Amino acid sequence: MNGKYQESDSMSRLVSENYAALLVMSRFKIALGFGDKSIGEVCRDNRVDGNTFLSVINMSDNALSPEALMDYLHCSHDYFLKYRLPDIRRKLAQVLNEGQDELNKAVLGYFDKFEAEMRKHMNYEDKKVFPYVKALLKNEPAEPCQLIFSKQHEQIECRLTEFKNILIKYYPAQSTNEMNSVLFDIFNCEQDFESHNAVEDRLFLPAIQKLERKNKRPA
Amino acid sequence: MSNRPIKITIIEPSLILRSGIIAVLKQIKSIPTEVFDIADLDELKTSPSGQKSELLIACPMISLPAIKKEMSRPDVKCLALLHNLLDGTTLKTYDEAISIYDSAEQIQEKLTKLLSDPLDGESDKKRHESLSQREKEIIVCVIKGMTNKQIADSLNLSSHTVISHRKNIAGKLQIHSTAGLTIYAIVNKLVDLP
Numbered sequence: 001m002n003g004k005y006q007e008s009d010s011m012s013r014l015v016s017e018n019y020a021a022l023l024v025m026s027r028f029k030i031a032l033g034f035g036d037k038s039i040g041e042v043c044r045d046n047r048v049d050g051n052t053f054l055s056v057i058n059m060s061d062n063a064l065s066p067e068a069l070m071d072y073l074h075c076s077h078d079y080f081l082k083y084r085l086p087d088i089r090r091k092l093a094q095v096l097n098e099g100q101d102e103l104n105k106a107v108l109g110y111f112d113k114f115e116a117e118m119r120k121h122m123n124y125e126d127k128k129v130f131p132y133v134k135a136l137l138k139n140e141p142a143e144p145c146q147l148i149f150s151k152q153h154e155q156i157e158c159r160l161t162e163f164k165n166i167l168i169k170y171y172p173a174q175s176t177n178e179m180n181s182v183l184f185d186i187f188n189c190e191q192d193f194e195s196h197n198a199v200e201d202r203l204f205l206p207a208i209q210k211l212e213r214k215n216k217r218p219a
Numbered sequence: 220m221s222n223r224p225i226k227i228t229i230i231e232p233s234l235i236l237r238s239g240i241i242a243v244l245k246q247i248k249s250i251p252t253e254v255f256d257i258a259d260l261d262e263l264k265t266s267p268s269g270q271k272s273e274l275l276i277a278c279p280m281i282s283l284p285a286i287k288k289e290m291s292r293p294d295v296k297c298l299a300l301l302h303n304l305l306d307g308t309t310l311k312t313y314d315e316a317i318s319i320y321d322s323a324e325q326i327q328e329k330l331t332k333l334l335s336d337p338l339d340g341e342s343d344k345k346r347h348e349s350l351s352q353r354e355k356e357i358i359v360c361v362i363k364g365m366t367n368k369q370i371a372d373s374l375n376l377s378s379h380t381v382i383s384h385r386k387n388i389a390g391k392l393q394i395h396s397t398a399g400l401t402i403y404a405i406v407n408k409l410v411d412l413p
């Protein structure tokens with residue numbers, strides 16, 4: 001995202017300059033219809049930690065709150081698993097050529113494998129990493145977990161890119177408009193996923209490591 | 220550049236010019252060459268050894284397309300051997316030109332330049348080429364779920380060869396996963412469908 005936004009900037013300016021901010025807003029459960037209010041005002045109205053919101057928007061550590069970030073990431077996981085991927089799969093199943101059952105089975109099989117990989121990765125974060133961070137925040141003993149985000153992210157991103165390329169290069173699509181629409185969704189999803197991963201790799205992971213260092217220090 | 224001699228075919232009717240260019244090439248110690256020289260197109264037809272050449276030095280009065288056709292090497296790099304003034308259109312079909320007034324250094328420079336860039340272009344082209352029969356067989360084995368060892372045994376290859384084939388397949392198709400190869404194989408009818 002370009003430039004550094006501040007609490008005093010208007011929310012509508014942010015969105016018109018960066019429509020990807022809409023995704024960030026929905027994951028912070030901020031509703032539309034905010035008129036000319038500033039980013040700070042909208043965050044306060046929606047009980048959202050303004051610093052964390054701006055950290056994600058500006059992709060920089062802006063004294064963010066790990067709790068708020070976890071809520072955000074959890075919503076983001078739901079977006080992919082409960083909305084984005086099922087939506088793409090449904091549309092894809094509709095545009096596949098009739099009478100090519102074996103091929104279509106292989107295409108959907110690829111997608112399902114990819115979806116399962118994504119789900120496994122996100123579930124691990126929801127069920128293992130987030131409880132670990134919550135324990136760290138309370139300074140309670142926590143079962144340590146592996147924080148190998150970036151490598152897994154890269155693998156899953158590659159899977160999706162490969163899938164997209166296979167559809168473009170090899171699938172003999174008959175209905176071009178419909179297939180294009182699915183491809184646009186996949187291109188979008190690719191970008192969404194990359195920015196989601198960037199939040200985890202560049203904001204969340206350093207925040208956890210900071211907590212770990214803090215907890216290790218003798219009181 | 221390796222020290223393997225560069226195979227060069229020279230086609231030039233004049234014996235004096237032919238001997239001259241061969242003598243100059245021998246002087247260029249940094250580029251070892253293996254020269255095959257003939258006077259004209261008819262001689263090329265009767266002697267097939269010119270076909271393996273990587274470089275062609277020819278008199279521009281002889282039709283270049285005819286030479287390339289005879290060598291069955293449309294992609295061979297060509298230098299014109301100039302001993303008079305020629306119009307630019309003839310020379311355009313050549314990759315480079317050597318004048319009989321060139322010094323050994325100038326010729327060396329031209330050869331080095333020509334030998335260093337063409338191979339990249341060729342390997343680049345290769346990467347987008349279609350799959351070989353062997354590569355197709357390997358894809359079929361991979362999507363059946365066979366391990367590299369099993370593929371090697373069934374096709375009588377070494378595991379190392381199988382791995383290198385798989386790398387080439389991934390490079391050509393930009394597909395790295397078995398699930399992706401399955402889709403490719405079905406689209407391209409590499410497997411029998413029930």
